[in-house]
Amino acid sequence: MPTLNPPLNPVVAEVTARIVERSKATRADYIRRMDAARDSGAGRAKLSCANWAHAFAGQTIADKLTAMDGSRPNVGIVTAYNDMLSAHQPFERFPDIIRKAAREVGGTAQVAGGTPAMCDGVTQGRPGMELSLFSRDAIAMAAGIALTHDAFDSAIMLGVCDKIVPGLFMGALAFGHLPVVFAPAGPMPSGIPNAEKARVRAEYAQGKVDRQTLLESEVGSYHSPGTCTFYGTANSNQMMMELGGLHMPSTAFVHPDTGLRDALTAAAAKRAVELAKTGDCRMADVIDEKAVVNMIVALLATGGSTNHAIHLVAMARAAGVLIDWTDMDQLSAVTPLLARVYPNGSADVNAFQAAGGVAFVARELAENGHMHSDVTTIMGKGIDAYFQEPSMVEGELVWRDGVRESLDLDILRPASNPFDTEGGLRLVKGDLGRAVIKISAVKPENRIVEAPAEVYETQEDVLADFKAGKLDRDVIVVLRFQGPRANGMPELHSLSPAMSVLQDRGFKVALVTDGRMSGASGKTPAAIHVSPEALAGGPLAHVQTGDVIRLDAEAGVLTTVAVADLDARPAAKRSAANREASTWGYGRELFSAFRRVVTSAEEGATVCFSREDED
Template sequence: MTDLHPTLRAVTDRIIARSRDTRTDYLRRMDDAATNRPGRAKLSCANWAHAFAGAPVKDKLTAMTGSQPNLGIVTAYNDMLSAHQPFERFPNIVRQAVREVNATAQVAGGTPAMCDGVTQGRPGMELSLFSRDVIAMSTAVALTHDAFDAALCLGVCDKIVPGLFMGSLAFGHLPVVFAPAGPMPSGIPNAEKARVRALYAQNKVDRATLLESEVASYHSPGTCTFYGTANSNQMMMEVIGLHLPSTAFVHPDTGLRDALTAAAAKRAVELARSGEGRMSRVVDEKSIINAIIALLATGGSTNHAIHLVAMARSAGVLIDWTDLDELSSCTPLLARVYPNGSADVNAFQAAGGVAFVVRELAESGHLHTDVTTVMGEGLEAYYQEPVLDENGKLVWCDGVTESLDPDILRPVSDPFQKDGGLRLVQGALGRAVIKVSAVKPEHRVVEAPAAVFDSQEAALEAFKQGQLDRDVVVVLRFQGPKANGMPELHSLSPALSVIQDRGFKVAFVTDGRMSGASGKTPAAIHLSPEALAGGPIARVRDGDIVRLDPDRGELTVVGCPDFAERPCAPRTEASLQTASWGYGRELFGAFRHVVGSAEEGASVVFAQPPAGPPGTDTPPDPNVVDRTMDA
């Protein structure tokens, strides 16, 4: 067995030590729940009758035996998300599959599922990140009926999978399997889509031309085919071991996808009967680290610098951006998928996909292999790929051992670059993350005068007026979780790209998010502390020289000795009112008040430490990272 990379081992030991108390408390609670018998054994007859009152007769008869597993389905189905539209028919596939093994399945509940592609640049984007914690809460509401022996989660996109993950971990005494829907077939090339967007930003093509391009790109059921947050989610669920192997990027509405969905349901029933594969044991320090490594190795979404922190804390595991930065330093970049290259996820899958990545990383000492998955012990099952045999039966075969397209996917021995491309930058402006895997080396270091804005709209207007046609660091503040829910600011991407293409040095600094599709211009994002919490970004003035140097890990203000003594700029009343009212934003005032910082996962779930049961000490606050453990 290959030895672990020494940096991976050191970071793992540090996280385990830091998480000792919170992880122990979490496992104690899950163990207590596991010894409290399945729901069907403790619900009264009236309770149990209510649970199956609307079920078909065959399912009622199975349930009345009191001895067969009942699978709870938590679904994020809606028609608005192309990736989630296929889930409309999944519950029937699942019900029929488990009947074949003498079990039952019920839709326990649904969760909201926003499409960031629809809300980009719109007021609704300010609810996007908060929707993750709403999804976690609604998952808990669904499963709290306590009538289930296992759960099957149906979700794909940006906040949905992290929310399902967080909510399910509150029921980590159960086996939980995640079943995706897969990507849409490839549309127009991603480079062509980006080209038309840039032309539209410069008023060189009309809206009809832009719409024609976008429709040719997003054109059918399935996940958008670029490697943003949604597809990063699917890759990570696989590496963590909550998917069946190689299921992430199989197209919807195919015989293979239906067979995989049925197999996932049957596997959840098997785990319920055996008592193995509890989610609390699948998700631990090592599996979380595996997810981070795989994200870095494939150039995945920057959103997970926030999501993974919150997801890990749901299992009592404490990670921070220093951990991500150090893991990135030892993780080879194995994939070039848009926006880190021109290929889409379908080409990535054809070249070898997740199975190839897992094998390469595991066999080179870049993944922990002593882990538990829904398939059992170890990661070897995740080297496999599913196919249908001549009789239409699902079978598993070995995945490719050599990349079928080295322009898209490479081995550890010949990576695209030696590090993962996600870096921590820090200094006078605080701590932020930057994804450099899609940024050419000559564009990464920027030192230029700041242009300061308090809204995305103001920054775009300045671009349209030609005020940003120069070397510039665009500073956009009051975009953090406390200010307005921390929206993605992807609508700025075409404008920033145009400035760079005109030959100017350009960078973006914000306490908001950019996008899971962060692209070719350097962007220091998730800056903490945020402006509304007194973060130094509120002290920056137009014309200040800001230096962003991801190679040295620097984000600072140059030649301003009194910077730390400056008063923070106040938030304008207009900005406050816009963020507080309309499009449902008034309903989330309490969230903005209590939410944690970006580096703490920007969560309301973990804004306060959970109280221990009567007679025990309250566990440590999971929002506080004890640096004494790091020595």
Template sequence: MNPVTAEVTARIIDRSREARADYLDRMEAARSAGVGRAKLSCANWAHAFAASPEGDKQRMRNPTAPNVAIVTSYNDMLSAHQPFERFPELIKAAAEAAGATAQVAGGVPAMCDGVTQGRPGMELSLFSRDVIAMSTAVALTHDAFDAALLLGVCDKIVPGLVMGALAFGHLPVIFVPAGPMTSGLPNAEKARVRGLYAQGLATRDELLDSEMKSYHGPGTCTFYGTANSNQMMMEMMGLHLPGAAFVHPNTPLRDALTAATPRRAIEIADGGNAYAPMSAVVDAKSIVNAVVGLLATGGSTNHTLHLVAMARAAGVLIDWSDFDALSKVTPLLARVYPNGSEDVNAFHAAGGMAFVVRQLLDAGLAHDDVVTVAGLGLRHYQTEPFLQDGVLTWREGTATSLNTDILRPADNPFQREGGIRLLAGGLGRAVIKTSAVKDEHLKIEAPALVFDDQDELLAAHKRGELNRDFIAVVRFQGPQANGMPELHSLTPVLGVLQDKGFKVALVTDGRMSGASGKVPAAIHVTPEAACGGLLAQVRDGDVIRLDAHAGVLEIKVDPSELAARPRAVAKGSGFGYGRELFGWMRRSVGAAEAGASVLFEGAA
């Protein structure tokens, strides 16, 4: 085991000792109370299957027949979630063949960040994660299940499902993905058209035509953003069947994997020799594996929020210092758009998760001695699924990269360090995604241009006011100010300015998402401007230094002068598009480095 990985893991275990013990005590109490359906009265139990087919009713009368919960995030607006329409019937048929039953216990909301990007609805996006966690709890609190299957893919949905299901961590839980859409317009061409549109050199019709060729069918968007980072993490944490992440929807292999999940959930339920509750699967070592996987693949910065919250739901306490320490020893093994030119389908074809897992284990960067839904040991995840005469089985994945422009071994990586670093200094603590940023752009010192929302910056660009060196400070974008929307719409504009030769960067208490690109961006600045953060006192012309190599984010203004300045005030209304319903969350949410959640005691 790499000594830094071992040291960080030990530090997390020690830091989490009390919280983890409390969590495990609660899970053991839930397990000791017995199978939920056995505790229900006859009236309660009859309610639970009153509408079931007659065959299911007879099986459910059998006290030894398992009942599996399905929690689904299906809707047909999200391309990644549309395939879930078919999954419950596949799962129910497989459960029936195994002498069990399966029920859709509940649904959770699933909003599309791609649709709400740059719109008021994006201010609900982060909070939807905690709503999903609560909705998952509502579904499972019927207490009628021996195991649970969770159907989710995209940005806040998987973290929310994890957080909610961990409250029922005495149950075995398997995540059931839908897979990526087939590849469309090459990513380089998509980026080119976006850049032209940002400069006024392409029409809206041309832009829409390009985007439709990129996002064109069922399945996950194929760039390596938060949704596909989710799928990577579910493999690294042992919550998927091995190799399930990047198999296309509506294919025989995908259907076979989906049908295999209830069978495996029954095998690892309490009462058998393979009992693998979620509380055993998600622990400090599996969380470290997820962080290392994120760093090694250049994954989404959103997980510096989500992984913190997910871990905390299991009584595991991590912070950005852990990400930073692990990043310094984790090599970057993958180049997937926007960190490279190819998409996740090319990543999967080059060796995918089986290759990444093998490399990280062989290099001593990930823990093998973990519980997974596939059995003991992360080595299960260096295998890949395939159909042999129509029967699902697994074989060893490739030990060598099949495309070294996309995947490389740990001893010959794209970069010696991982893709996420901690920045700290006079403006607070922040994170930066470095994997897609050229080395010469990772250090910048320039005067600030201050904006209180992203629309102000875009308007200044249209007026031609940004053709110079500057660091854009976009403030009042944190969780308490407006729900911490992604600022992805700033990427094309800042990228165009950087391509013109200007030195530009972004500093914000908001998010930039898994689509963070080639412009250096210090994001999630904590404390945020709305909660005492010094971003509220920055003025145009203040010189800011961002140095990702040194881990520094500082302002070259005398601290006493800065502290004496009046604080700017957020001007967002918090009304319209449902935002008024989430006011209590904005008032109660914790800091970004604590996971930006409302669900934990003392979160505010």
């Protein structure tokens, strides 16, 4: 299949060129280190006989004999399996599938190690959520520990959900001299309609239905193994891994526990062995500036998770690529919105896949010059392979071209007739700092809010005032001391139902916070990830209740109105109770060092890389 090379959108070209120039030193240093690792030879060849014997002591006789040959590729599996996450439960059986497939093509495969894998759906609104973002870097470190045995010729990463894929991605890039394949598990079948789920949540927030009714609704939504079916961070991860060139094509949204899913997992294993034999398509070559831009564009074109305004910065930095929110904002301005998937529409990812899925999005973006076609992927040169879809024919995995026309224009549209001419993410800035806002689900009439501020330190206090009727007015809720240095930057998704109810009552409302929302950011305007954060001396620390704030997502403005002395005011101090609550309990004390050294949200909120590394 010939590789496409259509004219590239000039803004995409300009942003890419700027990223290349900005990253010149860090990218060159990264490639130098990866070249040195590659040139030092295969890890298994450098291990002593005692080292190598240790590595295979627990394997089958057949695998030991293959390993003793000394020339056969060995694939390292890094797994985020647990059965707390429905999306990761299928990974329990994946290693056996991978081992068998590797043997069939003359290789071996071992579980090199496991990583933690938090479920944000369980910790939402709970103290554990304050460890969620930090878990990404812990996962990166765990992946690095797994692969540092240096006994592998390629790797397979098993992960799906929110912080897990970014963490695996960052950890794997530390071993970017190896080919690396990501293998997901797929979404669960569709449950109750998303609109019904949102209705019950809103009624519970208003006290109109009891907890049992809410629980029954939630169980009807999250009901079986597989990824949650809304288009949040987990499914945004899968879209990006696909169009970043690390998946087998159209792997993201195939259900677990099916013959097709097992065949795709086996194909991923065989591809990892093949790439180990040839030395082609190492991860350092797959993930470059163009691939990073393609991942951003894929996210924007599908209305993906706001969490990636943070994750992508850290993920790119792991490859020596430096990006910022201005890059994302400018790409968003020229990226057509091709998908409406809940919470940006009523359909779920299963309906998206049925309408044409990732293969359709890839073709539309590439053929219309919105993404780079001349990239390296695990499938080789060019993006063309990702226009294909897999199927089973008489028990065999076969590939065919994906649909050229959407099968449901309410869910998926071509670039010539998008839902919007721009992506769903914007940068807003002003005297309150820099923040991002997702507008793909926010109606135009709700994108500009000017109202008095009501300032809080905890989401519990916000919800208490909501229930007491104190927020029944035009208001901008300012929730500060929620940044990475303050408390690990938890998602504030539990505020969404309350804010939605206020908006539905006819009030002009918005949220401004140095914390995160979630991949399910919805219909109310929220300026999130405000940087610098309040605890780092950011302007939010100077805001007082009653200050008028203007959030204008159309013009990209986040500012106070007629507040002349904002910088001159003394910064508010975090309450002792808030500080204590964010320091101890639920494992938070174990991450005190992370809170001290973590970078800002726009720098990726990471402890893996710091400015000192670039001195």
